[in-house]
Amino acid sequence: MKKLFMLLGVITLICSAGVSLAANPMTVIPMKDSQQFIDFQYGGMPTADKCAGAAKDVQCCKIGNENPWAYAVKDFVTGEQTFSYIFLAEPSCGCVTGFAPNKIRIAINVDPEDVPVTMVAYATFEETNIDAAGKEVPGPVICTSPTYEATITEPGGYVCEIPMNTDCSCSYWGYNYALSMHLTNRLESPIDLVTDATPVGGKSWVDAGTGWEDLGMYQFPGELKMTTKIDCCSEPVADDRPSWGSLKAQFR
Numbered sequence: 729m730k731k732l733f734m735l736l737g738v739i740t741l742i743c744s745a746g747v748s749l750a751a752n753p754m755t756v757i758p759m760k761d762s763q764q765f766i767d768f769q770y771g772g773m774p775t776a777d778k779c780a781g782a783a784k785d786v787q788c789c790k791i792g793n794e795n796p797w798a799y800a801v802k803d804f805v806t807g808e809q810t811f812s813y814i815f816l817a818e819p820s821c822g823c824v825t826g827f828a829p830n831k832i833r834i835a836i837n838v839d840p841e842d843v844p845v846t847m848v849a850y851a852t853f854e855e856t857n858i859d860a861a862g863k864e865v866p867g868p869v870i871c872t873s874p875t876y877e878a879t880i881t882e883p884g885g886y887v888c889e890i891p892m893n894t895d896c897s898c899s900y901w902g903y904n905y906a907l908s909m910h911l912t913n914r915l916e917s918p919i920d921l922v923t924d925a926t927p928v929g930g931k932s933w934v935d936a937g938t939g940w941e942d943l944g945m946y947q948f949p950g951e952l953k954m955t956t957k958i959d960c961c962s963e964p965v966a967d968d969r970p971s972w973g974s975l976k977a978q979f980r
Contacts, residue, residue, distance in 0.1 A: 756799050756800070756801055756802070756949050757799065757800045757802060757920070758798065758799060758800075759797050759798055759799060759800050759837070759885065759922060763797075763835070763884075763885040763886060763887050764884060764885065764886045764887070765886065765887040765888075765889065766878055766880065766886045766887070766888045766889065767889045767891075768847075768849060768876035768877070768878045768888065768889065768890045768891075769876060769889075769890075769891050771877065771878055771879065772846075772847075772877075772878030772879045772880055772881075788957065789820055789821030789823075789957065789958055790833075790955040790956065790957050790958070791815070791817060791818075791820050791821075791827070791955065791956060791958055792813060792815050792833075792907055792954050792955035792956055793813055793815065793924060793931075793951055793952060793953055793954055793955060794955065795924035795925070795926055795950070795951070795953075796924060796925070797835055797885075797922050797923070797924060797953050798923060798924050798925035798949070798950055799922070799923050799924075799925065799949045799950060800837040800885075800920040800921070800922050800923075801920060801921045801922075801923065801948060801949070802839075802920050803918035803919070803920065804918070804920065804921040805836060805911070805915065805918055805919045805920065805921050806914070806915055806918045807847075807911050807912075807913050807914040807915035807918075808911065808912065808913065808914050808936075808937070809911055809934055809935065809936055810908055810909070810910050810911075810933075810934065810935040811834060811908065811909050811911075811921070811932075811933070811934055811952060811954070812854075812866045812906045812907065812908040812909075812932070812933040812934075812935070812940075812952075812954075813906065813907050813908075813931060813932055813933075813951065813952045813954035814856055814864060814865075814866065814904055814905070814906045814930070814931050814932075814933070815904065815905065815906075815907070815931070816902075816903070816904050817899070817900075817901050817902070817903060817904070817905050818901060818902070819901045820958070821958065821960070822960065823901075823958065823959075823960035823961070824960075825898075825960075825961070825962045825963070825964060826898040826899055826900050826901065826960075826961045826962065826963070826964035827898070827899055827901070827958040827959065827960060827961060828871075828892075828896040828897065828898050828899065828958065828959045828961050829853045829871060829892045829896055829907075829956040829957070829958060830891070830892060830956065830957040830958055830959050831889045831890065831891050831892065831956065831957045832851040832853065832873070832889070832890050832892065832907050832908075832909065832954070832955075832956045833887055833888060833889050833890075833953075833954060833955050833956065833957075834888055834909045834952065834953065834954045835885070835886075835887065835888075835921075835922035835923075835952075835953035835954075836885075836886060836888060836919055836920060836921060836922055837884070837885050837886075837919065837920035837921075837922055838880055838882075838883050838884060838885075838886065838919050838920070839883055839919070839920065840883040841917060842883065842915075842917040842918070842919050843880060843881055843882060843883055844879055844880065844881045845879070845880050845915060845916070845917065845919060846877065846878070846879045846880075846913070847877070847878055847879075847880075847888075847911055847913065847915070848875060848876070848877045848911070848912045848913040849875070849876060849877075849878075849888075849890060849909060849910055849911045849912065850872065850873045850874065850875040850876065850890065850910050850912070851872075851873040851890040851892065851907070851908065851909055851910065852869050852870075852871065852872050852873070852908045852910065853869070853870045853871045853892065853896065853899075853905065853906070853907060853908075853956065854866045854867055854868060854869050854870055854905065854906040854907075854908060855867045855868045855870060855903075855905065855906070856904045856905065856906055859940070863930060863940075863942070864904065864930060865906075865933060865940045866906035866908055866933060866940065867906070870896065870897055870899060870905075871892055871893060871895075871896035871897060872892075872893065873890050873891060873892045873893060874891075874893070875912070876890060885922070890909070892956075897964075898961035898962070898963055898964045899964055900964040906933075907954045907955070907956055909954070921952070922952075922953045923948055923949055923950035923951055923952060923953060924950040924951055924953060925949065925950045926950050926951060927944060927948060927949060927950050927951065928944075928951055929942060929944035930942060930944070931951050931952075932944070932948065932951045932952040
């Protein structure tokens with residue numbers, strides 16, 4: 729049985745062109761309710777979750793996919809890929825006017841045969857776009873983290889965190905945004921991608937070098953476990969996009 733490996737921050741994993749993810753047969757394994765935390769800023773040493781426990785102030789507030797982790801899709805993370813999760817940002821944590829991403833996370837699992845594994849990654853926080861097929865996909869970048877390198881030496885489940893730059897723009901509530909994690913190196917041994925147990929479609933995406941693909945097309949058992957910690961801010965950057973509420977009103 730595998731443990732959960734959860735990565736904070738949005739990591740965009742960019743797969744090399746011509747690689748077919750569909751060539752990998754899917755094996756789905758239930759996850760245990762346990763994980764370690766890896767802060768890429770410090771090279772991959774396991775750390776304690778500073779926000780564990782019931783008492784959480786705004787510094788520990790997270791938005792994104794807050795559903796419980798449930799499954800690991802075996803060997804789906806090969807490196808040179810981008811993973812992204814689209815979500816509606818609703819007012820949270822007492823942040824009245826707006827918010828800015830602080831750290832982006834993604835959940836992964838590492839098997840005994842995969843260690844040691846070194847990942848070179850950065851995260852982005854993005855607006856969304858409608859593509860030629862009419863699907864909502866990750867769009868213009870609002871904020872980008874530095875690139876970090878981390879090495880995992882023990883198998884198990886992890887929450888991987890990538891810190892964002894401190895000058896990330898303040899963003900409005902009420903819009904859809906994307907959290908993306910970019911893994912820029914090719915892994916010697918593929919590792920597992922963690923999901924929740926609620927497949928929706930149109931929320932979890934991968935770019936393997938040939939454009940965005942909805943993970944639902946691979947019959948994933950759920951959506952990506954990606955979140956971001958946030959900071960409150962008071963002067964959101966002007967955004968010409970219609971809010972999610974106004975978009976929905978057009979189709980009533």
